[in-house]
Amino acid sequence: xxxxxxxxxxxxxxxxxxxxxxxxxxxxxxxxxxxxxxxxxxxxxxxxxxxxxxxxxxxxxxxxxxxxxxxxxxxxxxxxxxxxxxxxxxxxxxxxxxxxxxxxxxxxxxxxxxxxxxxxxxxxxxxxxxxxxxxxxxxxxxxxxxxxxxxxxxxxxxxxxxxxxxxxxxxxxxxxxxxxxxxxxxxxxxxxxxxxxxxxxxxxxxxxxxxxxxxxxxxxxxxxxxxxxxxxxxxxxxxxxxxxxxxxxxxxxxxxxxxxxxxxxxxxxxxxxxxxxxxxxxx
Amino acid sequence: xxxxxxxxxxxxxxxxxxxxxxxxxxxxxxxxxxxxxxxxxxxxxxxxxxxxxxxxxxxxxxxxxxxxxxxxxxxxxxxxxxxxxxxxxxxxxxxxxxxxxxxxxxxxxxxxxxxxxxxxxxxxxxxxxxxxxxxxxxxxxxxxxxxxxxxxxxxxxxxxxxxxxxxxxxxxxxxxxxxxxxxxxxxxxxxxxxxxxxxxxxxxxxxxxxxxxxxxxxxxxxxxxxxxxxxxxxxxxxxxxxxxxxx
Numbered sequence: 001x002x003x004x005x006x007x008x009x010x011x012x013x014x015x016x017x018x019x020x021x022x023x024x025x026x027x028x029x030x031x032x033x034x035x036x037x038x039x040x041x042x043x044x045x046x047x048x049x050x051x052x053x054x055x056x057x058x059x060x061x062x063x064x065x066x067x068x069x070x071x072x073x074x075x076x077x078x079x080x081x082x083x084x085x086x087x088x089x090x091x092x093x094x095x096x097x098x099x100x101x102x103x104x105x106x107x108x109x110x111x112x113x114x115x116x117x118x119x120x121x122x123x124x125x126x127x128x129x130x131x132x133x134x135x136x137x138x139x140x141x142x143x144x145x146x147x148x149x150x151x152x153x154x155x156x157x158x159x160x161x162x163x164x165x166x167x168x169x170x171x172x173x174x175x176x177x178x179x180x181x182x183x184x185x186x187x188x189x190x191x192x193x194x195x196x197x198x199x200x201x202x203x204x205x206x207x208x209x210x211x212x213x214x215x216x217x218x219x220x221x222x223x224x225x226x227x228x229x230x231x232x233x234x235x236x237x238x239x240x241x242x243x244x245x246x247x248x249x250x251x252x253x254x255x256x257x258x259x260x261x262x263x264x265x266x267x268x269x270x271x272x273x274x275x276x277x278x279x280x281x282x283x
Numbered sequence: 284x285x286x287x288x289x290x291x292x293x294x295x296x297x298x299x300x301x302x303x304x305x306x307x308x309x310x311x312x313x314x315x316x317x318x319x320x321x322x323x324x325x326x327x328x329x330x331x332x333x334x335x336x337x338x339x340x341x342x343x344x345x346x347x348x349x350x351x352x353x354x355x356x357x358x359x360x361x362x363x364x365x366x367x368x369x370x371x372x373x374x375x376x377x378x379x380x381x382x383x384x385x386x387x388x389x390x391x392x393x394x395x396x397x398x399x400x401x402x403x404x405x406x407x408x409x410x411x412x413x414x415x416x417x418x419x420x421x422x423x424x425x426x427x428x429x430x431x432x433x434x435x436x437x438x439x440x441x442x443x444x445x446x447x448x449x450x451x452x453x454x455x456x457x458x459x460x461x462x463x464x465x466x467x468x469x470x471x472x473x474x475x476x477x478x479x480x481x482x483x484x485x486x487x488x489x490x491x492x493x494x495x496x497x498x499x500x501x502x503x504x505x506x507x508x509x510x511x512x513x514x515x516x517x518x519x520x521x522x523x524x525x526x527x528x529x530x
Contacts, residue, residue, distance in 0.1 A: 109427070
């Protein structure tokens with residue numbers, strides 16, 4: 001019942017009741033995680049991480065590779081068991097994956113045996129929508145990401161950018177409240193990446209959702225996010241959270257002094273951690 | 284069509300060489316009846332209905348046995364990859380029995396189920412299951428974690444992902460395993476029928492050989508070879524269609 005009301009409200013672009021905006025939608029409290037490789041010593045990946053994410057906020061998790069930022073995302077997604085601490089989404093503890101939290105992976109994770117349309121339809125079938133509505137929804141989201149005409153292509157026939165557009169359409173089609181993005185543009189070339197960033201902003205403005213966006217690209221984090229959580233090298237902790245709200249509709253924003261300074265500020269924070277992470281690798 | 288003709292032209296050369304070698308007395312007709320006689324014998328066999336009835340008996344046994352081997356083998360392989368206790372239980376058994384020459388099972392299945400269809404079907408089930416299991420297991424084990432996660436977060440239950448993600452991921456290797464099983468099923472079937480049976484193509488080969496009807500015996504041997512070849516080509520054609528998404 002509440003779900004349908006919320007959908008109606010957001011569809012009309014009205015503000016939600018203030019109580020829903022004030023209470024954090026996602027609460028991560030004192031979460032730790034130990035990675036146990038099949039052979040070798042266990043590694044403490046996350047240590048005592050706490051984070052609050054507000055409804056419809058776009059937050060980036062920024063940190064050097066191996067700092068556990070993806071692990072944190074997978075924990076929120078319910079893909080990994082929570083070993084210590086707690087994670088709650090809208091006051092309900094996370095125990096397993098669900099369609100309220102959609103995810104987009106770095107390497108697309110499309111079903112290679114399904115066409116673009118069949119990939120997008122998959123979640124809608126699982127949701128038990130009637131056939132006609134499924135097909136309309138799929139078409140709508142496929143055109144939204146600009147893949148009209150490629151509905152019957154298999155992922156192997158698409159470029160990296162098109163694969164990721166398909167993955168985004170597939171995830172958005174199930175209308176999750178929360179969008180988890182795991183370095184979604186990390187496998188794309190620089191030009192495609194830049195285009196996809198603009199496109200994501202456009203899509204996000206049309207269908208506002210809470211987004212948790214994992215990246216190691218400082219500029220990308222500042223460009224896309226309202227807030228950037230900087231993570232430390234292993235064991236991953238949230239070192240600081242920086243406000244990075246800019247006017248994203250202004251295309252010259254990335255050239256502004258304020259933007260460049262913000263990127264520099266974050267770079268300095270990340271650099272120290274990146275160096276630490278490098279040292280961990282060599283020892 | 285023209286390409287196929289060129290591709291298989293060595294077969295035509297071989298057939299011609301066969302005929303010439305026997306007709307010129309280079310090879311004794313006792314060891315190798317002339318191909319033209321073999322063709323005539325084949326027409327006789329086909330005309331009398333003996334070929335069709337025996338072929339049908341063989342294909343029925345082979346088809347049922349192979350079908351069961353595919354179903355059971357796939358289930359074993361996927362479950363072994365999916366659930367560790369199953370692997371712990373079945374893994375060592377598969378390893379131990381995989382290299383065993385499956386024809387050694389012929390007397391055992393006869394002991395259990397007698398001379399009829401049952402023993403042949405059981406033999407093919409047991410003999411052809413393991414390549415399917417290995418294919419399904421290796422394929423399913425290679426299925427990507429992120430695909431399972433994607434399906435899960437789009438609302439699929441854990442069991443559901445088995446069918447929706449793990450099985451299709453395993454398909455390329457599984458289909459390879461089935462191809463091996465298909466070839467194996469012909470070998471096992473004909474050997475079993477040669478040794479103990481009252482009908483079937485293998486039985487017919489043995490029977491004609493024992494009665495010194497060598498041209499007819501060769502006709503049946505060639506029929507078996509052709510059926511095996513045709514089955515493989517048809518299978519490959521279907522498998523290519525099923526895996527069209529790979530490009």
